[in-house]
Amino acid sequence: MSHAVAGKNYLNESSGLWSWLTTLDHKRIGIMYFVSVMFFFLIGGIMALLLRLELFSSNAQEGISFLSSLPNVIKGDANPADLYNRIMTYHGAIMVFMVIVPGIPAILGNFFLPLQIGAKDVAFPRLNLLSWYCLMAGAIMAFATLFLNKVDTGWTFYTPYSIRTGASVVLMVLAVFIMGMSSILTGLNFIVTVHKLRCPGMTMYRIPLFVWALYSTAIIQVLATPILAITLLLLAMERVFGIGIFDPKLGGDPVLFQHFFWFYSHPAVYIMILPAMGVISELMTTFTKKTIFGYTAIAYSSLGIAAVSFFVWGHHLFVSGQSEVAGIVFSFLTMLVGVPTAIKMFNWLATMYRGSIEFTAPMLYALGFLFLFAIGGVTGIMLAVVPVDVHFHDTYFVVAHFHYVMVGGTLMSIMGGFYYWFPKMFGKMYNMTMAIWSWVFIFIGFNVTFFPQFILGAKGMPRRYFDYIPEYEQLNRISTIGSWLIATGFVIGLIAMIRAITKGEKAPDNPWGGKTLEWTTSTPPPHDNFTNEPTVTAGPYEYK
Amino acid sequence: MGTHHSTHNHGAAHSSDSAHHVTPFNVYVKVAVALFALTFLTVAAHSIREHLQPFSALIAFSIATVKAYLVVAFFMHLKYETNMNRAIFISGFLFLALLFILTTLDIYTRITQNSVL
Amino acid sequence: MSTSRIVNGVEVATHYKDDTHQYLSNKEGIWLFMATEILMFGGLFIGYIIYHTMYPEMFAEGAKYLDWKLGFVNTLVLIFSSFTMALGIYFNQKNQPKKAVMALGATVLCGAIFMVIKYFEYTHKFHLGIYPGQMLNLEMVKPVHQNLGLYFGFYFCMSGLHGLHVLIGMCLITWVMIRNIRGDFHSNYYTPIEGVGIFWHIIDLIWIFLFPLLYLVG
Structure with a gap:
């Protein structure tokens, strides 16, 4: 058992790149994920900016295409439509598999799950490191396809196009397979950690809600991702051997691909949002200085959302040739997920009621989440209605919906979580004014970018198209300008974080007065977290 | 990393025995024999499958399920898990x-x- | 955590209370991984069942090319290997490492026999022009159903993925066998063998269903 040595913490207890690349410390692994995921977010974000630049003008009218004006060394001999499809594919694949799915669990979960339950580490530290390497290996393979034959199928790889296209689909799906393994191993690790490594007195009803969220997410990760694995393997076999399972040429069913693919990918979006909701619970209670309203309801609703998420995948297939009977069944099941979700939203509002609200950057992100996720969630329920979806499927309405929940939801929450836990992770305080300005640009920019897209979709603008008819141009221009506002916000935020890490003020152990166990350690935490194993005698949010 | 490499250790304390359930040898033998017998039964049913229609597939998979149960419960120890x-x-x-x-x-x-x- | 200490003759990582705590956690992790293996193979079974009900005559035609006697022998081989695998753990629980090593060796041998039989099955099919999916040689095979390749796509994918797992299992068993010879295991510590064993039993389990599905029901 090591004792806390003055000045020694997990960051400086050993130095050198090798000590990081071979670390078994969950906190260091969390930081490694932080750096890599931020890098992937940057690449995926740049791709988004490129897409929006292409969509700034309706080419048909002006005969100009932004993507055509790119230097040949970037675009090769591709025409703008093909180029757009490729950038669109990588934007999606990078954001989904390298940013949002790993995002909160791998960064904040890895760092804080053991701390919040009073443990010294996760159950399987070596497996944890392996998870990170799997994500890196998969990412390298995925980026390699950029230099071979860029993939243009969209991140959903629908057959039969994904079978016929000349792109490096096999390498890309193998990359995603390996990244899926990263997700499975993280989920496996977290389940055993929550089951077995809680400190004395910490019953399942005293764990923080962030831990409940991570636990529910982990269950989805373990049970859903293997189906993605076999689906991608079969797609690879289809391309290499033409086995016929998804290819109509041999009597296969392309819609079966969609069933298999979405059986994972729908629960996957709950992998993205559940941890985000867990962060919001933490932020709500800390920055209202009030115990969370309805702890048990929020805990069970996390499990409930995880369970229901497995029953609804067919709502992605409403217009794919799925039968009407199946459509009705999936429509009904999809609407059920609104119930546990609403329970959380109302419980957060109730937590705020008569609380002592502090408008710090983390709290602004939490409030932003409430507003944006409400819009995103409600538009999801709209899309669950089959006749509505018949009109909106493959339009910008869907694009706006999922960006509201994924960016307005998960990304707001990651940012809130970063600004909340940043002092504990790095031992430095950041400039709150800069952080708030970052939020202002991101929040306003987000709405400017994506709200017009609801209108565009309702007016019929199709998604995944590099061009559109002139009547959509005005709203598209507003949307593109919004993307520049978002980018500005992130630049400000990045500068704030870098300045904080390099020359920020030293942070106190508990700058926000949080009640969960991670705030009882020194800042940054020592290598084995707690000098003496904590014992817990009460729930996690006992504010007076 | 811990450096002590535990070698041949007959004298290890057995205070953690309760977690390590030992299935008796003859139970393994009985399960193996049962599995062999059930496999023979499967192919026997297969050879007279015309007489068993339309249940031949159901019978084959029912026998397989029993075999699976035996493997999972005894060889994989799930009965004692x-x-x-x-x-x-x-x-x-x-x-x-x-x-x-x-x-x-x-x-x-x-x-x-x-x-x- | 990168440090560990000895408890009851077992190397236990610092974040665990004792060897039992570590053992039970490791077991749970192993079972979680097995659930993922079941799900992954299960997807193939589901695909097979769906297409079998869509194209029953085509599947019956394809199944004619499978020799149930070879499948039968392979089933017995794998069952016996599961038996010896369980013994590999049993003998370590009884502190009889030499017998454990023999049991593990027998398991690897059974795996090899399985793969040899599989090799003959595959090469015989290739000889007849039978390849998966669109690679099926329609001129050589002259099937009644033109999409017979779909059946063999499933056949080769399912038996191939299973065979790959047999090979992986053989490597893993060899690894724990070597560790057993080196004296790494005793009655309080044999978790790696147990993990490998559960993996091997899953492989047997999948074959228990694959055999009737491919060779008998056809």
């Missing part, structure tokens, strides 16, 4: 069943709409 491990293992089958049921719901009701597949 915690409830959580049993729940974990079974959850795999439950979610597969879910994928199967709703996918076939789609495909077979497509047929009622006179679609090709």
Whole structure:
């Protein structure tokens, strides 16, 4: 058992790149994920900016295409439509598999799950490191396809196009397979950690809600991702051997691909949002200085959302040739997920009621989440209605919906979580004014970018198209300008974080007065977290 | 990393025996014999399958399920495992069943709409 | 955590209370991984069942090319290997490492026999022009159903993925066998063998269903 040595913490207890690349410390692994995921977010974000630049003008009218004006060394001999499809594919694949799915669990979960339950580490530290390497290996393979034959199928790889296209689909799906393994191993690790490594007195009803969220997410990760694995393997076999399972040429069913693919990918979006909701619970209670309203309801609703998420995948297939009977069944099941979700939203509002609200950057992100996720969630329920979806499927309405929940939801929450836990992770305080300005640009920019897209979709603008008819141009221009506002916000935020890490003020152990166990350690935490194993005698949010 | 490499250790204290359930040797033998017998039964049923129609597939898979139970319960020790491990293992089958049921719901009701597949 | 200490003759990582705590956690992790293996193979079974009900005559035609006697022998081989695998753990629980090593060796041998039989099955099919999916040689095979390749796509994918797992299992068993020879295991510590064993039993389990599905029901 090591004792806390003055000045020694997990960051400086050993130095050198090798000590990081071979670390078994969950906190260091969390930081490694932080750096890599931020890098992937940057690449995926740049791709988004490129897409929006292409969509700034309706080419048909002006005969100009932004993507055509790119230097040949970037675009090769591709025409703008093909180029757009490729950038669109990588934007999606990078954001989904390298940013949002790993995002909160791998960064904040890895760092804080053991701390919040009073443990010294996760159950399987070596497996944890392996998870990170799997994500890196998969990412390298995925980026390699950029230099071979860029993939243009969209991140959903629908057959039969994904079978016929000349792109490096096999390498890309193998990359995603390996990244899926990263997700499975993280989920496996977290389940055993929550089951077995809680400190004395910490019953399942005293764990923080962030831990409940991570636990529910982990269950989805373990049970859903293997189906993605076999689906991608079969797609690879289809391309290499033409086995016929998804290819109509041999009597296969392309819609079966969609069933298999979405059986994972729908629960996957709950992998993205559940941890985000867990962060919001933490932020709500800390920055209202009030115990969370309805702890048990929020805990069970996390499990409930995880369970229901497995029953609804067919709502992605409403217009794919799925039968009407199946459509009705999936429509009904999809609407059920609104119930546990609403329970959380109302419980957060109730937590705020008569609380002592502090408008710090983390709290602004939490409030932003409430507003944006409400819009995103409600538009999801709209899309669950089959006749509505018949009109909106493959339009910008869907694009706006999922960006509201994924960016307005998960990304707001990651940012809130970063600004909340940043002092504990790095031992430095950041400039709150800069952080708030970052939020202002991101929040306003987000709405400017994506709200017009609801209108565009309702007016019929199709998604995944590099061009559109002139009547959509005005709203598209507003949307593109919004993307520049978002980018500005992130630049400000990045500068704030870098300045904080390099020359920020030293942070106190508990700058926000949080009640969960991670705030009882020194800042940054020592290598084995707690000098003496904590014992817990009460729930996690006992504010007076 | 810990440097002590535990070698041949007859004298190890046995205070953690309760976690290490030992299945008796003859139980393993009996299970193996049963599995062999059930395999013979499967091929015997296969050879008279015309007489067993339309149940031949059901019989084959029922026997397979019994064999699977024996492997899982005794060779894999699940009979003596915690409830959580049993729940974990079974959850795999439950979610597969879910994928199967709703996918076939789609495909077979497509047929009622006179679609090709 | 990168440090560990010895408890009851077992190397236990610092974040665990004792060897039992570590053992039970490791077991749970192993079972979680097995659930993922079941799900992954299960997807193939589901695909097979769906297409079998869509194209029953085509599947029956394809199944004619499978020799149930070879499948039968392979089933017995794998069952016996599961038996010896269980013994590999049993003998370590009884502190009889030499017998454990023999049991593990027998398991690897059974795996090899399985793969040899599989090799003959595959090469015989290739000889007849039978390849998966669109690679099926329609001129050589002259099937009644033109999409017979779909059946063999499933056959080769399912038996191939299973065979790959047999090979992986053989490597893993060899690894724990070597560790057993080196004296790494005793009655309080044999978790790696147990993990490998559960993996091997899953492989047997999948074959128990694959055999009737491919060779008998056809």
